[in-house]
Amino acid sequence: MIRAINADFVPVWVDIRRQPYPDMPALRTIAETLALDAEGYVGDLVSYHFHVRSYLVSPDLQTLYNPEQGEAGLPEVGSRAYLAMLQDARERARADP
Numbered sequence: 001m002i003r004a005i006n007a008d009f010v011p012v013w014v015d016i017r018r019q020p021y022p023d024m025p026a027l028r029t030i031a032e033t034l035a036l037d038a039e040g041y042v043g044d045l046v047s048y049h050f051h052v053r054s055y056l057v058s059p060d061l062q063t064l065y066n067p068e069q070g071e072a073g074l075p076e077v078g079s080r081a082y083l084a085m086l087q088d089a090r091e092r093a094r095a096d097p
Contacts, residue, residue, distance in 0.1 A: 001083050008090050009056065016042045024061035054082075056089040063096060065089035 005011055014022055020040030021031050030053075035044035042048050056065040066089040 001079060001086070004083060004086055008086070017048055024057065026057045026061055026064040027055060030055070030064075054085075056086070056093070058093065058096060065092040065096075 016034075021027070021034065021036055021042065023031075023040065031040075034042055034047045037043045054066070057063065058065065066085055068085070
């Protein structure tokens with residue numbers, strides 16, 4: 001799995017407990033479901049402790065290639081399902097004009 005990530009993606013870690021939620025068009029719909037304060041930091045305890053997600057976003061930050069990750073949290077996904085999600089997102093990215 002690490003090989004697949006390193007071969008096809010640029011991983012970026014964002015800890016929304018210590019950094020504002022990324023302000024990018026691809027993640028705006030997801031950000032609307034979180035309780036963020038005025039500066040973009042997560043405010044509610046559930047999101048603070050349990051919002052662990054992997055989002056695959058286009059280089060221009062406009063397109064989210066794995067919207068299902070907004071629904072399925074990383075702790076709930078096994079390694080096979082996670083690898084399948086990466087592969088699906090990679091295919092969506094390749095098909096994106």
